[in-house]
Amino acid sequence: MLAFRLALADLTRPAWHWDHDRWRCGESWVQPISHPALAHEIDHDRRATTILVRDLASPVTLEGPTPPVTGGDGAADAARGDALVLHLQPGRVTLTAGIGGTVPLYLADNGEVLHGTWDLPALRDLLQSSRLQDRAVARALTRRHRYSSDTLFTGVTMLTERAIATFTTAGVQLTYPPPAEHVTRARGLRPGADPRDGLAYLLTEAVRPWCTSGAAMGLELSGGLDSATVAIAAHQSGATPLRTFGLLVEGTLGAEQHHRRAAIAAHVGALDDVLRAHDHAPFCTGGIRASGAAHDPRGEFYREAFEALADRAADRGVAIMLTGNGGDEIMAPRIDELPPPPPQSLAEVSWLGPRAHDALAAIDDNLAPSAVLPTPTLMGFAIHHPAYLRAGIWPVTPFAHPRLVRFAEQLPLETRRGKKLFRDFLTRAGLPPYVTHPQRTEHFRDLMQQGLRHHGLSLAERLLAEGMLLADHGFINPDALQRTVRDAHQSATVPSVLCDTLVLEVGLRSLLAPDAAPVV
Incomplete structure (x- = not known):
């Protein structure tokens, strides 16, 4: 819902002013997404500045209950919609998310400056291949996705629903909320109820x-x-x-x-x-x-x-x-x-490397608590x-x-x-x-097969010949992947999970290369 660059030095004597499409203070800026579906408010005095961005269906305003910067009473009100509250004080930045999560918010810092954006490529200057998050990469390669503040990079945090992120000179600290309450058992319908x-x-x-x-x-x-x-x-x-x-x-x-x-x-x-x-x-x-x-x-x-x-x-x-x-x-x-589902097999991802295998033991670490949605x-x-x-x-x-x-x-x-x-x-x-009550419904399985057969296999061969980033860092075994690609040319079906590896490799390259070149 917004992007920003916030330097702690600018928060000592804040003097925010609107400049074209964003609020500015010194070298710092906050840019709410400009869209008719969104609204934003700002409230500032000598002690603090609070910026609220929300969608039109969210009931919270800065004139209403206290903004949820500490998880107090205001948090319950903000949580009813899709809202984000940014609270700025000398030496401290606090962000609190509502329940909506319509778009992600990624956070990264380089010491004295906190960067935030909904668009991960905007942070590419702060990303390093040496800081890949093992469990997040393992999740992506094996389709064992989890809802977490983890991203593919240890230096980047995603603000999950109702979570509070605090930035000081000590870095970014994220606090998960209590688990959301849910109906634990289905109820019977009243007679005549529709x-x-x-x-x-x-x-x-x-x-x-x-x-x-x-x-x-x-x-x-x-x-x-x-x-x-x-x-x-x-x-x-x-x-x-x-x-x-x-x-x-x-x-x-x-x-x-x-x-x-x-x-x-x-x-x-x-x-x-x-x-x-x-x-x-x-x-x-x-x-x-x-x-x-x-x-x-x-x-x-x-x-x-x-x-x-x-x-x-x-x-x-x-x-x-x-x-x-x-x-x-x-x-x-x-x-x-x-009935309980069968255990998930890794047999089809036969090209996992030692680093990914080791990370599977931690795949359920740092999970966000039960969400409202x-x-x-x-x-x-x-x-x-x-x-x-x-x-x-x-x-x-x-x-x-x-x-x-x-x-x-x-x-x-x-x-x-x-x-x-x-x-x-x-x-x-x-x-x-x-x-x-259709007899059959559409699916994208044939589209996946076309993409892999006509583009993905040749892409995999090219990446393997060049040397893959995921292989260099121990997440995949290039020899095993080469065998899979060779066998796929002769088989009726290309393993769809191959797409996950190619998507991850190409995406990481696009973020980490100084000037990413076309892959085809």
Whole structure:
């Protein structure tokens, strides 16, 4: 929600003034993201300066309860929305996050100066290959992702939800909040109760602030149940005109996906834009990874396609993008409602090096406590949303509204299983069975295979010939990776987990090379 450079020396005699797009004081500056979906306030006196940045759905203001700089009463109020409070005092900087986590905030310091940004490449001058975070790299290579303040670099911290970061001459200290309280057991429905009514009410509550903002709205429309449910809610909340955007896969699946999308768009009166996903496969020529441009290695697997979608939406004038992200999480069975999953195998990542193997023992260290929102949703935000911000679009995820999350936690399993509630909601709205109960749904597995087969294997060979950073630092075994690549040329399917290694290697190179060169 903001970027900044804060020198402790400037906070001794603060004299903040607005300069074009940011607040300045000496060599320090604070730049809130400029967007109609966001607001910011500043309050300063001789003792301290407080800057609040929030989205339009957040209730907290500087004139309301005390800003949550110490985790006191104000923290509970700020936590109801997506807000960030920056509190500046002589010798001390304090940041407190709300629950939203729509975009990440990365923190890094070089002694007397604290840098903060939502866009990791902005910190590239402070990044070093000698400071790779072992457990974070191991998580990325093995798809054992965790919600944590850890990043790929030991010198960079991510501010997690409700956490407090304090910067002094001693460096950055992060304090996690207490675990969020959750409904621990599903409840039975009252006789005659219809959970579709609760879903409709809460989705309307989540969408309404954005429908009344006056900003042009778009919607990620895949053709699946989640985005279709958001589309109906947005339409019923008065979101007109609404533009929908989708990535269309190829073949029979794509034809069925197009049929469903057309029905949903027509039902809500949306103007529909379609991009062919296979024109933007992973590692494709012209994509951000192939270009060598600095980028966050944690980005979306299919970031080439989703960045093309974001750019198309920006070209159409969209300022706010609704997404169906989070639908899987709120409808998912709880751990106690399912048989225990089988142990996760590392057999398919046969090229792990000794440093990565050793780091697996610490993979669950430094985990953030239970969050208000589902942690997979929050992790997805950090991966998916920065591309929208770069395009000037604010992403909104109605399924991450706290009251809707709590409502879903209480629903009986039979209502959540197979997303029955969404299917029933769409059926009542009048959508046809081929939308509410499709025989097959779209997926990106073929897109992944195309990207790896046509671009990824040759990229892997080139990287191995040059010498890989991950190999130099002991995270992968280059000989084992070479065998995997050689075998993949002869097999019907390329191991999809190979993408994780290539994404990480190319991303790290883009950040650490003095002048990153194109990889293709």
